[in-house]
Amino acid sequence: MHITGVLSSLQITRRALTASLPGIALAGRAALGQGTSQLLNVSYDPTREFYRAYNAEFARQWRTRTNQNVQIRTSHGGSGRQARSVIDGLQADVVTLALAYDIDAIAERGLIAPDWQKRLPDNSAPYTSTIVFLVRKGNPKAIRDWGDLIRDGVGVITPNPKTSGGARWNHLAAWAWARRQPGGDDASAEAFLSRLYRNVPVLDTGARGSTTTFAQREQGDVLLAWENEAHLAFEEFGRDKFEIIYPSISVLAEPSVAVVDRIVDRRGTRALAEAYLQGLYTPEAQALAAKHFYRPRDAQARASAGDRFPTLELVTVDAEFGGWGEAQRRHFDDGGSFDRVYRPAR
Amino acid sequence: MNTDRRENLLARRSAILAAILVGVLFLLLPLLAVFVEALRRGLPPALEAIADPDAIASIRLTLLVAAIAVPVNTIGGVAAAWCITKFDFPGRGAMLAFIELPFSVSPVISGLVWVLLFGAQGWFGPWLQERDIQIIFALPGLVLATVFVTFPFVARTLVPLMQEQGRSAEEAAATLGASGWQTFLRVTLPDIRWALLSGVLLCNARAMGEFGAVSVVSGHIRGETNTMPLHVEILYNEYQFVGAFAVAALLALLALVTLGAKAVLERYSGMLGAML
Numbered sequence: 001m002h003i004t005g006v007l008s009s010l011q012i013t014r015r016a017l018t019a020s021l022p023g024i025a026l027a028g029r030a031a032l033g034q035g036t037s038q039l040l041n042v043s044y045d046p047t048r049e050f051y052r053a054y055n056a057e058f059a060r061q062w063r064t065r066t067n068q069n070v071q072i073r074t075s076h077g078g079s080g081r082q083a084r085s086v087i088d089g090l091q092a093d094v095v096t097l098a099l100a101y102d103i104d105a106i107a108e109r110g111l112i113a114p115d116w117q118k119r120l121p122d123n124s125a126p127y128t129s130t131i132v133f134l135v136r137k138g139n140p141k142a143i144r145d146w147g148d149l150i151r152d153g154v155g156v157i158t159p160n161p162k163t164s165g166g167a168r169w170n171h172l173a174a175w176a177w178a179r180r181q182p183g184g185d186d187a188s189a190e191a192f193l194s195r196l197y198r199n200v201p202v203l204d205t206g207a208r209g210s211t212t213t214f215a216q217r218e219q220g221d222v223l224l225a226w227e228n229e230a231h232l233a234f235e236e237f238g239r240d241k242f243e244i245i246y247p248s249i250s251v252l253a254e255p256s257v258a259v260v261d262r263i264v265d266r267r268g269t270r271a272l273a274e275a276y277l278q279g280l281y282t283p284e285a286q287a288l289a290a291k292h293f294y295r296p297r298d299a300q301a302r303a304s305a306g307d308r309f310p311t312l313e314l315v316t317v318d319a320e321f322g323g324w325g326e327a328q329r330r331h332f333d334d335g336g337s338f339d340r341v342y343r344p345a346r
Numbered sequence: 347m348n349t350d351r352r353e354n355l356l357a358r359r360s361a362i363l364a365a366i367l368v369g370v371l372f373l374l375l376p377l378l379a380v381f382v383e384a385l386r387r388g389l390p391p392a393l394e395a396i397a398d399p400d401a402i403a404s405i406r407l408t409l410l411v412a413a414i415a416v417p418v419n420t421i422g423g424v425a426a427a428w429c430i431t432k433f434d435f436p437g438r439g440a441m442l443a444f445i446e447l448p449f450s451v452s453p454v455i456s457g458l459v460w461v462l463l464f465g466a467q468g469w470f471g472p473w474l475q476e477r478d479i480q481i482i483f484a485l486p487g488l489v490l491a492t493v494f495v496t497f498p499f500v501a502r503t504l505v506p507l508m509q510e511q512g513r514s515a516e517e518a519a520a521t522l523g524a525s526g527w528q529t530f531l532r533v534t535l536p537d538i539r540w541a542l543l544s545g546v547l548l549c550n551a552r553a554m555g556e557f558g559a560v561s562v563v564s565g566h567i568r569g570e571t572n573t574m575p576l577h578v579e580i581l582y583n584e585y586q587f588v589g590a591f592a593v594a595a596l597l598a599l600l601a602l603v604t605l606g607a608k609a610v611l612e613r614y615s616g617m618l619g620a621m622l
Binding site: 049073074075076077088089090209236237 | 461464465466467468471475478480482483565566567568569570580582583584585587
């Protein structure tokens with residue numbers, strides 16, 4: 001008894017030193033009791049509300065299934081920056097990021113198996129989204145399609161593609177539209193984007209920062225936003241302030257999820273982490289995704305969402321840009337198309 | 347002669363007016379805005395935001411980080427100021443300049459250096475990982491970043507005072523046979539205690555409020571590695587404006603109490619000093 005006590009206090013000390021805040025976390029963990037596991041989900045910016053709902057749902061399911069409590073922690077930020085944090089040692093059991101490339105970047109460092117995208121259905125993307133326009137009520141600048149974004153006097157709000165996943169989707173969607181215009185090719189698309197970025201007064205680091213800039217600080221005339229982010233701004237700031245515009249063409253965004261192998265194997269949380277991600281494909285989670293304006297994969301959830309998700313032409317990164325590796329190299333790495341077209345506003 | 351004096355008076359008055367104007371516009375108004383926004387929907391929602399478990403965790407974490415960083419910097423700052431002002435050694439000037447380094451380096455860099463050293467890809471990353479020791483994205487990283495940023499406060503408050511006081515008292519103590527430690531406790535410390543306290547309080551205010559460096563090493567795990575300034579940003583980004591400003595107001599209050607204590611100290615230090 002005495003020895004066990006000493007041992008467990010030693011363990012606690014070790015945990016306190018290694019894991020995090022001694023006193024606080026200890027008290028928290030002690031209160032959670034024996035059967036509680038912790039899971040850290042490192043995600044990107046606009047998923048906060050969805051994962052808060054899903055975490056509660058999953059914890060409930062896990063408790064009924066295994067009679068164990070699970071506490072899910074989340075961290076949110078620009079997708080690229082979050083990937084960087086995991087590479088730098090943030091102990092993420094699972095990553096749920098804006099695009100496959102950011103997970104590839106983690107996989108390249110050996111933290112995730114290279115075939116991660118094949119481990120779950122639908123390219124490991126349990127829900128999809130697309131890029132839409134959010135404009136001020138009444139659409140005073142008459143913005144209908146991508147071509148309207150380069151007009152004089154139109155302020156466009158979009159985050160920085162170097163740090164934000166959403167911004168990369170924005171960039172590629174604009175590129176795809178420009179290339180499909182009469183006489184369009186890569187050169188004309190680059191010229192189009194160069195004019196578009198001239199209308200961008202500020203580049204935030206993440207999608208949520210841009211939404212706040214547009215909606216709260218009332219900068220710019222149009223926000224290039226995730227579909228779910230646009231709807232959320234609607235809910236938060238009132239339907240009488242904004243309108244959502246669906247352009248003629250956009251991208252099929254596949255935010256991907258993966259278990260971080262090296263970390264779950266070390267922490268012994270693999271079963272829990274895998275169940276957490278698989279749970280995203282259940283009807284309940286799919287319905288939650290639809291509720292938070294992510295396009296569900298599940299046909300039934302899609303059907304019951306009704307006209308919540310208008311159909312529009314969606315290009316895929318694989319077909320249009322030859323996959324994320326290629327898209328990243330050509331557009332967002334140093335010297336890529338973004339570096340060539342972006343000049344900070346005067 | 348007469349016009350000269352009148353012009354002087356005019357210059358003085360406009361200078362005072364300008365100072366007050368700048369003070370109100372750039373210092374008082376933003377501070378007021380924080381409290382107004384926090385109480386926009388009344389007191390209950392603001393209190394509710396502060397009672398949220400994640401907010402409580404951030405408050406505890408902030409106080410804990412300050413509780414470690416401030417003593418470390420107090421000891422380090424006193425030692426540095428003592429060395430610089432009481433002894434001659436090569437590199438003294440360089441050390442003085444070095445102390446101010448954190449003031450001149452951007453907080454982002456102050457955070458990134460620790461990631462470069464202790465991050466998984468950093469110099470000591472593999473060694474730490476083998477031993478399952480987490481520094482970045484955990485409490486030790488937050489403390490390191492805060493210590494780095496707030497190091498100059500204590501030393502910078504003490505150095506000018508100790509320089510002015512000179513070394514004669516210490517030298518006298520030494521000739522009378524006092525040990526170094528005795529000299530410090532009985533001669534130096536009583537002379538600098540009020541300045542030391544004010545440096546400590548400033549250091550504390552900054553330690554609680556630091557954002558940039560801490561943001562880099564935090565990892566932003568809700569309820570675990572978010573300090574109050576980071577929690578404010580998170581709430582703001584989640585459209586919880588009342589909550590964001592409520593926590594911000596609490597943070598501002600903590601800082602104001604600290605500064606208030608400093609002002610009181612400075613005012614009564616002479617009187618108290620005479621009493622003690």
